[in-house]
Amino acid sequence: xxxxxxxxxxxxxxxxxPAGGRCPLCAGERLRTIDAVNPRExxxxxxxxxxxxxxxxxxxxxxxxxxxxxxHESSPSLCTFVWLRxxxxxxxxSYYWPDRRPGARVGAFRNVDLRTQPFGETRFDLVxxxxxxEHVPEPRAALREIHRTLRPGGAHVFTVPRSQHRDTxxxxxxxxxxxxxxxxxxxxxxPVDRGGALVVTDWGRDLEAAVVATGAATCTAVGVQDPAxxxxxxxxxxxxxTPT
Ligand SMILES: [Zn+2]
Numbered sequence: 001x002x003x004x005x006x007x008x009x010x011x012x013x014x015x016x017x018p019a020g021g022r023c024p025l026c027a028g029e030r031l032r033t034i035d036a037v038n039p040r041e042x043x044x045x046x047x048x049x050x051x052x053x054x055x056x057x058x059x060x061x062x063x064x065x066x067x068x069x070x071x072h073e074s075s076p077s078l079c080t081f082v083w084l085r086x087x088x089x090x091x092x093x094s095y096y097w098p099d100r101r102p103g104a105r106v107g108a109f110r111n112v113d114l115r116t117q118p119f120g121e122t123r124f125d126l127v128x129x130x131x132x133x134e135h136v137p138e139p140r141a142a143l144r145e146i147h148r149t150l151r152p153g154g155a156h157v158f159t160v161p162r163s164q165h166r167d168t169x170x171x172x173x174x175x176x177x178x179x180x181x182x183x184x185x186x187x188x189x190x191p192v193d194r195g196g197a198l199v200v201t202d203w204g205r206d207l208e209a210a211v212v213a214t215g216a217a218t219c220t221a222v223g224v225q226d227p228a229x230x231x232x233x234x235x236x237x238x239x240x241x242t243p244t
Contacts, residue, residue, distance in 0.1 A: 017032065019230055020227060028045050039231075040052055049077070050079040055230055059229055064155075068125075069089055070089055070092075071088040073129070074094050075132050092110060096111065115141040116145065122150065124150055126156075127149065127150060127156045128158065129146075132158070134199050137174040143216075147242050153244040154241070154242050155242075156211075157238070159237055162202075166204045169202040171200055211238070219241075221237075
């Protein structure tokens with residue numbers, strides 16, 4: 001039964017019903033519905049590969065004029081990397097490879113553990129993380145570092161899956177250098193790790209409070225819903241601003 005569903009889904013991926021709208025990342029108009037039940041991922045841009053949460057985030061940045069300064073994006077996808085490189089005065093893109101030297105340059109990227117970043121204080125106007133915070137061990141340490149590297153009044157704009165119906169749950173915890181699982185391990189697709197990325201945190205309704213507790217002055221969930229950019233159903237984009 002499950003195999004059949006997978007086959008159907010793969011066929012839908014190839015065909016995909018036209019979804020309407022224009023992609024704000026690449027200006028392409030070939031948006032296709034590949035998963036009608038998933039508002040965050042279900043409509044793909046054939047031209048750049050963007051999904052609704054990425055288009056919602058870029059539209060939020062553009063509407064608030066946030067992308068023009070000095071930007072750090074952690075674990076970018078190609079579509080937002082290309083878009084931000086054009087929009088930003090300077091773009092620092094990073095991934096984390098634990099077995100390489102911290103801060104090392106790896107091609108176009110820096111090797112950055114979000115919990116211990118090699119950047120000076122107030123280095124960036126904007127930090128972007130897209131579906132990263134659910135995978136970071138010790139996410140509060142990562143958030144504190146993100147706020148440290150932002151200038152006063154700088155913004156951390158991010159997406160993350162979260163439930164409005166319960167509080168945040170820690171699925172796994174790093175202790176003595178080892179991952180301890182409180183819940184059965186769950187993995188998301190990862191562009192740099194074929195094994196997938198472990199989900200460490202299931203974020204809940206207390207997310208904004210958790211972000212403010214780590215040093216932001218405010219954290220607001222923006223509900224983006226705009227069929228004109230291929231986001232026909234609400235997708236949350238979070239905007240955290242550091243104190244001025
Ligand atoms: Zn596109």
